[in-house]
Amino acid sequence: MAKKTTKTSPKTKIKKIAILASGGNSPGMNNCVITVVKHAIANKITPYIIYDGYKGLLEEKISLANLNFLENFNSRGNIIIGSARSKNFYDPKVKEQAAKILKKHKIDVLYVIGGDGSYMGAYGLSKFGIKVLCLPGTIDNDISSTEQTIGFFTCLNQIVKAVDAIRDSFESHNGICICEVMGRGYSDLALFAGIATECEAIISKDNIFTKDDFIKIIKQTEKNNKRSCIFLVTEKLYGVDGLPTLNEISNYIQEKTGRLCRVNVIGYLQRGGDTDAWDRVNASLMATKAFECMMNNKLNRVISIISGEIVDIDIKKATQKPRKKSKTYLLSQYHKTSIF
Numbered sequence: 001m002a003k004k005t006t007k008t009s010p011k012t013k014i015k016k017i018a019i020l021a022s023g024g025n026s027p028g029m030n031n032c033v034i035t036v037v038k039h040a041i042a043n044k045i046t047p048y049i050i051y052d053g054y055k056g057l058l059e060e061k062i063s064l065a066n067l068n069f070l071e072n073f074n075s076r077g078n079i080i081i082g083s084a085r086s087k088n089f090y091d092p093k094v095k096e097q098a099a100k101i102l103k104k105h106k107i108d109v110l111y112v113i114g115g116d117g118s119y120m121g122a123y124g125l126s127k128f129g130i131k132v133l134c135l136p137g138t139i140d141n142d143i144s145s146t147e148q149t150i151g152f153f154t155c156l157n158q159i160v161k162a163v164d165a166i167r168d169s170f171e172s173h174n175g176i177c178i179c180e181v182m183g184r185g186y187s188d189l190a191l192f193a194g195i196a197t198e199c200e201a202i203i204s205k206d207n208i209f210t211k212d213d214f215i216k217i218i219k220q221t222e223k224n225n226k227r228s229c230i231f232l233v234t235e236k237l238y239g240v241d242g243l244p245t246l247n248e249i250s251n252y253i254q255e256k257t258g259r260l261c262r263v264n265v266i267g268y269l270q271r272g273g274d275t276d277a278w279d280r281v282n283a284s285l286m287a288t289k290a291f292e293c294m295m296n297n298k299l300n301r302v303i304s305i306i307s308g309e310i311v312d313i314d315i316k317k318a319t320q321k322p323r324k325k326s327k328t329y330l331l332s333q334y335h336k337t338s339i340f
Helices: 029-042 053-058 067-073 092-104 116-126 152-172 188-196 211-223 246-257 267-271 277-295 315-319 328-337
Strands: 016-021 046-050 062-064 109-114 131-136 176-181 201-203 229-234 261-265 301-306 309-314
Touching: 016 029, 016 053, 029 046, 029 067, 029 109, 029 277, 046 053, 053 092, 053 116, 092 116, 109 116, 116 131, 116 315, 131 277, 131 315, 152 176, 152 188, 152 229, 152 267, 152 277, 176 188, 176 246, 188 201, 188 229, 188 328, 201 328, 211 229, 211 246, 246 261, 277 301, 277 309, 301 315, 309 315
Parallel strands: 016 046, 016 109, 109 131, 131 301, 176 229, 176 261, 201 229
Antiparallel strands: 046 062, 301 309
16 A cells, blocks of 8 residues: 655745834844844845834835844844834734735745734734734733743843942932832833842732822831832832822822932833843744744744743734733732831
């Protein structure tokens, strides 16, 4: 009897790829770009850069990648090809227009580096026949399809350095500081930075403090003769939905305690600086995984870290996952074991 043979689908011949970054900059994005470009050149595939994200795509800001230039930014926390948010890209007609531009330039596969919104943009393009691969570049660590995002650890380290310095200053002046960090309402940056710096309280959407809750913690630290008190707060909590602003809370604390109290918004400091080794390695390994997917004709995928392993997931499945849950158990454990 003749042996049966299994038919396999022929691999798509990839000639041109393009890479863009979307949303806020995230340290490690440069390493993703460099790695994909290197693999493309090694495999005789022509790599293109799309500057300024989806906005740049619509403006046809598409250029041949220059590896020698890109490698100068291996350590930088910026994204040298630029990134931008595009509200227009929510419109299916705009996505269709973008797909036509990619087809006009004969781009076979588009690599997208960004967060949930960037993934949705890529998924929208896939509906118009564009083959996409996505990499999780966001400082917030809030993408539900992956346990770790590229840029989170660098941003976390930047916050820790800033809070350590703030502690020095407020320890000297017997002061109180409310530090606001990024996270877009998701608490991982505040949570892990608060644990790392032994903040007196970590405040997120899961445990919003009243003015008097702040006072209660401060009074406890005073009983234990602590000369400083640091509160770490996730952004976008206060000053909305009837809650006081952080400055109003600070003024209230100063009035009630008679002590120096200030608000310090760490802000964009946390997004820049040198990319740490872990984010560089993760970015490179995840970009390599994305390129391997492409070479094996596994397209319309997102790259994720699950249980410590780098895996690929169907983009439709990834974008339909429920929002990532906050680590409330860690927050609860930290506050239960904190001794002020």
